[in-house]
Amino acid sequence: MYAIREAVAAFRRAPILTALSAGMVGLALYVVGLFSLATYNLQIALAAIEERVEIVVYIRDNTRQSEIDLFLTEIMDFQEVSSTKLISKMDALERAQRDLPEFGQLFLDSEVNPLPQSIEIALHPGNRTPEAIAKVVKAAQGYTFVEDALYGEEWVDRLFALRRVGLATTTAAGAALAMVAALIIGAALRIAVFARREEIYVMRLVGARNGFIRSPFLLEGALAGLTGGILALGLTYGSYRGVSTYMLDVAWIPFSWVGIGLTAGLLFGTISSAVAIHRHLKKV
Amino acid sequence: MIKLTRVSKEYPHRGYALRDVSLRVNKGEFAFLTGHSGSGKSTTMRLIHMSDRPSSGEINVDGYSSDHITQRDLWKVRRLVGMVFQDFRLLPGRTALENVAFALEVTGTPRKAIPARANLLLAQVGFAPKKDALVEQLSGGERQRVAIARALANEPDILLADEPTGNLDDQATSEILDLFWDINAKGMAVLMATHDLELVGRHPNARIIELDQGRLVSDSNIMQAGTH
Ligand SMILES: Nc1ncnc2c1ncn2[C@@H]1O[C@H](COP(=O)(O)OP(=O)(O)O)[C@@H](O)[C@H]1O
Ligand SMILES: [Mg+2]
Numbered sequence: 001m002y003a004i005r006e007a008v009a010a011f012r013r014a015p016i017l018t019a020l021s022a023g024m025v026g027l028a029l030y031v032v033g034l035f036s037l038a039t040y041n042l043q044i045a046l047a048a049i050e051e052r053v054e055i056v057v058y059i060r061d062n063t064r065q066s067e068i069d070l071f072l073t074e075i076m077d078f079q080e081v082s083s084t085k086l087i088s089k090m091d092a093l094e095r096a097q098r099d100l101p102e103f104g105q106l107f108l109d110s111e112v113n114p115l116p117q118s119i120e121i122a123l124h125p126g127n128r129t130p131e132a133i134a135k136v137v138k139a140a141q142g143y144t145f146v147e148d149a150l151y152g153e154e155w156v157d158r159l160f161a162l163r164r165v166g167l168a169t170t171t172a173a174g175a176a177l178a179m180v181a182a183l184i185i186g187a188a189l190r191i192a193v194f195a196r197r198e199e200i201y202v203m204r205l206v207g208a209r210n211g212f213i214r215s216p217f218l219l220e221g222a223l224a225g226l227t228g229g230i231l232a233l234g235l236t237y238g239s240y241r242g243v244s245t246y247m248l249d250v251a252w253i254p255f256s257w258v259g260i261g262l263t264a265g266l267l268f269g270t271i272s273s274a275v276a277i278h279r280h281l282k283k284v
Numbered sequence: 285m286i287k288l289t290r291v292s293k294e295y296p297h298r299g300y301a302l303r304d305v306s307l308r309v310n311k312g313e314f315a316f317l318t319g320h321s322g323s324g325k326s327t328t329m330r331l332i333h334m335s336d337r338p339s340s341g342e343i344n345v346d347g348y349s350s351d352h353i354t355q356r357d358l359w360k361v362r363r364l365v366g367m368v369f370q371d372f373r374l375l376p377g378r379t380a381l382e383n384v385a386f387a388l389e390v391t392g393t394p395r396k397a398i399p400a401r402a403n404l405l406l407a408q409v410g411f412a413p414k415k416d417a418l419v420e421q422l423s424g425g426e427r428q429r430v431a432i433a434r435a436l437a438n439e440p441d442i443l444l445a446d447e448p449t450g451n452l453d454d455q456a457t458s459e460i461l462d463l464f465w466d467i468n469a470k471g472m473a474v475l476m477a478t479h480d481l482e483l484v485g486r487h488p489n490a491r492i493i494e495l496d497q498g499r500l501v502s503d504s505n506i507m508q509a510g511t512h
Contacts (some may be wrong), residue, residue: 002390206438207363207391208391209354209392210359
């Protein structure tokens with residue numbers, strides 16, 4: 001009760017200071033919000049590309065069906081593998097006709113079908129990593145009737161590098177900017193504590209409890225953090241609307257990310273004000 | 285009630301402010317703490333209020349020992365020990381009543397009970413008529429009364445007054461001393477620091493404790509005890 005009244009009174013006494021710190025925190029968290037938006041959309045894009053990660057094994061002509069069947073069961077024993085699909089020479093030809101109509105007739109006219117039969121191996125979502133791919137490819141190449149085993153080596157590697165970089169960048173930027181936000185709140189709270197040093201002095205003189213002295217400042221810090229968080233959320237949402245309306249279709253970050261962001265703002269506000277007031281109470 | 289046992293206080297680079305002081309202040313006593321400027325009077329009071337810690341020795345206030353008390357329990361001592369100063373230390377921009385009410389509010393007095401209690405405290409120090417005046421508009425003597433009312437807010441067992449009349453004229457000084465005797469008559473101990481020996485001489489019923497360069501050099505209580 002007292003804490004709430006005092007926190008409101010503090011805002012009345014120094015509205016510019018409070019608004020400024022909430023605004024600065026809002027800007028810092030806004031950048032975090034933009035990074036989150038970018039990372040989330042990058043993740044979606046990567047996931048879509050990832051679904052297409054597969055291994056294609058080309059089989060020599062004249063391979064016996066029993067050998068192919070054995071291969072199919074053996075390759076399914078790898079826990080990374082989710083499914084296999086046999087593409088016969090005929091299937092390959094039909095596909096070629098569909099995808100490349102101008103050559104289709106040429107193929108049909110010829111006596112021999114030049115296309116090999118192949119097996120498409122799909123991996124489980126969690127296992128589309130360069131390591132898992134390499135493992136399966138190596139196993140496939142061990143069979144004598146396998147002509148070649150291919151996957152988009154280069155772009156798979158790049159994909160994963162990109163994902164790692166994206167995640168690392170967001171984490172680092174998020175951490176750094178969250179620190180900045182905490183420092184801003186801490187500085188504002190130190191000013192607020194300084195502005196109220198006479199009251200704090202009298203409180204201690206007459207025997208107010210520590211928690212009682214602290215609580216309005218903690219509340220003020222929490223409010224500044226939360227207000228900054230909400231501000232950042234608004235700005236991020238505005239940017240999201242702007243981008244998806246005028247530039248490209250992007251997805252809004254999940255609700256849980258928003259929750260984490262607001263909670264972080266609240267926590268940073270409270271913690272940094274706790275540090276500020278703790279320092280002051282130790283000094284006096 | 286208040287017991288100092290072999291208390292010393294050393295400030296970094298300044299040497300000893302107090303040296304091996306042992307002292308007892310009993311319930312309902314009226315005592316002057318005298319000595320030249322720099323003899324350690326204010327330091328003694330801060331140690332009793334536990335706003336400072338001794339370098340060695342122990343201070344005990346109603347069973348709370350400086351050896352064992354934790355930071356979070358200090359408020360208990362502060363409510364047992366009221367304190368006033370030469371420079372009043374009231375909150376500017378607030379009225380007399382608001383200053384007293386603030387002390388009540390921050391020590392957890394129920395909100396509804398505060399106005400009546402603050403008015404009563406001001407009446408006790410003879411200040412009721414000017415209660416709504418800002419402290420800046422009050423004379424020194426009036427401000428000290430408000431500060432005393434504030435110090436009494438939690439009904440302490442002892443009132444510590446550190447040179448309370450240092451900024452006051454003779455008239456106001458004797459009025460404040462009358463007030464202290466009134467308060468003392470109701471059972472509260474009063475320990476007043478002053479270097480004004482003439483003032484001390486006007487109150488022969490009070491105990492006189494003298495400090496010199498941080499040492500306790502005389503105590504009228506002990507001397508009286510010796511003559512009995
Ligand atoms: N906070 C402090 N830091 C350093 N020295 C101090 C401090 N407070 C008091 N002193 C020193 O301790 C001695 C006693 O001071 P004080 O207790 O204020 O004496 P008095 O109140 O009798 O004038 C003085 O020499 C003073 O300079
Ligand atoms: Mg002094």
